[in-house]
Amino acid sequence: MRAIRTVAVNVFRESVRDRVPYNLVLFAVMLIASSYLIGQLTAGQDVKIIKDLGLAATSVFGLFIAIFIGIGLVSKEVERRSIYALLSKPVSRAQFIAGKYAGLVLTLCVNVSVMAIALYAILAYMVWATHPASRAVWDAPGLDPALLKAIFLIFIELMLVTAIALFFSTFSSPILSAALTFGFYIAGHFNADLKNFDRVVDSKVAATLARGVYHVLPDLSAFDVKTEVVHGLPVAAAYIATTTAYGLAYVAGLLLIATFIFSRRDFK
Amino acid sequence: MIQRRDAVVLVGAAIAMASAITLQAARDRAYPRDQRADEQLLYVSSGAALNRITLAFDAVAADVYWIRAIQHYGGDRLAGPKAAAKYHLLYPLLDITTTLDPYFNIAYRFGAIFLSEAYPGGPGRPDQAVALLRKAIVAMPHKWQYYHDIGFVYYWRLHDYQTAALWFQRAAEKPNAPNWLPPLAASMLARGQDRTAARFLWQQIAKSEEAWLRQSAQRALVQLDALDQIDQLESLVNRFPPPAGERYSWPLLIAKRVLKGIPVDPAGAPYEIDPATGRVQVSQTSPLYPMPEEPRRLQ
């Protein structure tokens, strides 16, 4: 455990030295600028748009971090051969994988938390600046705690994408890993189509195959409750619980397979 | 060569993935997600295509299209009656907005009012308004406002009182529906168009928290006032017809001391009188133009 924590903290330190936190500045600036501009334009829907933008940006920025750091987590160490000295220390290959993963998740956690705080700050300002009568029209309260549900599921989704990136990183080059991870991300969002294939297609074989692929691919669209939360529609706690458990189980599977692959590698 | 330790790891991975799939299936059973995906698969439209492209950012894309819809409407409206403003993109834009975000309440209500508004205030397409509202009902069947809005379009624009009453009745059955809906439906069936009912409907809308809905309602109420005034003016005109061979005109009536001056509508523009028939109408230069059609009464 100590080894995992040590490796994880070093990953976090590397991300800070790689200037990852600057994306937070960009996020904050973007939100503030948008809230000012949008407010002038639409028919009283500015709070909805800010929530949409804030959640979407949290997801996108997090995605970029997850993919671009994730693909290099293992391959960079192997390529610049810093792994030689590291693996001669009392740390197993499994602990190495776990530590690298935990470190990137820690980075993402900090990132998402700061963005959540920034979003709530902007919303607080909007609530303060808006007349109570106009506020009554809003589908959901400005400082809606339900936003945290969406943010939480975004975080779990990012954990899953990170695991996918790390998995590819254990055996393929950064560019290929990036392409494959991004491909899985897109496929994971279209999977709703696969699930309902049997309604559109006649062949039973094709429908079963599609259903099978639906289950194997990561079900990323399930983590997207942004629309519901912004419109004040309910999201059941049980839904969040099972979806989170799904995400964590999938992550565990990916990390174990990655450990298996990585443990058998020769570092030439 | 697979050692025992590696085998354990692989078995662990298989168990993890199996539990993931089991959890996923269980959750799908308990919380089936929107079936709207099916309709979209069968109904090819740019909204559906966009839905694919925008992935998880439907809501943001919906916002973008909503902004475009408002700007399109505003731009065409400000261009004035002389320009060839047609509002031809309003329905597609609102349609896409609501395809991307089916819960976009304000887009539906905006469409209900402004799509059915007669030219030059809007494209004058009550059919499109109804189509959009039907979409709203599919997405949110429990909101009474959409049924009410459909009824309103049938009543105010299409003058189909039977259908309007039916929709008001349906609205009355929804949760939290206001209690003036059933008597309204009943009177509509009985008496068809009368200004009392119309005034009442618009007064309800005038209580809305949406500023532009209030403004539309207030304008409509003023138009109803103008209609009242026109009735009064026309009865005056008919009591004092011009001498044979002469044409109707305001100076004639002023000379007869029936009127003190040229009558103006509540917006301040002078009424026009048709020289041949004596019918009074609101001037084309008046802000109240175009006036709503005055349909026939049932009796």
Added chain:
Amino acid sequence: MAAAIRIEALTKDYTVGFWRSRSYRALDRLSIDIEPGEVFGFLGPNGAGKTTTLKLLMQLIYPTSGRAEILGRPVGDIAVRQRIGYLPENPSFYDYLTAEELLGYFAQLFGYSSLERKARVAALLDRVGIGSERKLQLRKFSKGMIQRVGIAQALLNDPEVVFLDEPMSGLDPLGRRDVRALILELRDQGRTVFFSSHILADAEALCRRVAVVAGGRLAASGTLTDILAFQVRGWELVMSNVSREVLARVTPSVRRVTEISADRHALELSLDQAPDRILADLTAAGASLVSLNPIRDTLEDFFMKRVAEMGAGARAPLAEEARASH
């Protein structure tokens, strides 16, 4: 006493080629034992399999067959890593860390307390001669400084057995002298040092026993003197201030004379000529001694000879290795 390092028939094959169809043997049934407390030299030309062996011992790669033990435990045992240190060949670490942070990171993996970490890191950096640069990020370090950091991280945990892969590479003569002194210090402390090199002189200065590999095979192993004693081919005598007459007189009796500069000449004597006789002769004639060194086969010469002795079949892998080792 049990061997500190035991290598038994260790073999490593790589599959090469586009379809992974051809097999290439990087290490062929290597067997050696290293005693505790000795400095053991693992010699061979570039591409002989030295680094392959060290990587197999660190379990960075897996053997095709054979086995190895360190301190009685099979290679790859995590617990034993607490007691060993490793310096990779041409090491590279993390650009964005400072020297202190890197050592601190590794020290954490050993489980030392915060106080102990600080003490060890400071002491080791002092020992390898890194001063205030220790606060700079490693990306600013020269090759020689990285090598020193590498040595420091190998000694972080007071290891009982130290593995050094080409420890002198990248160092200037001063640095090499320091490393030699350090290795002797480690020996005096009772540690076992296993180091690989292609420079004979290093082994001569430090080791009692060596193993020589070529083409992936063990060419010779035993004490240094046994293996290389017969290597001396002659003597090189460098004299200054040799007058022309003296030079002309001496020239026929030596194998070769080279003029290094106007004032300095190198005389090559054959093995049977006792160099002290000619030295006395020249000194009496007014010349001064600059240096006297034995001329020996280079390690490469030795290997070529040995390899040829071992059989023609061994040649092919050697050539391939030179290509593959880049």
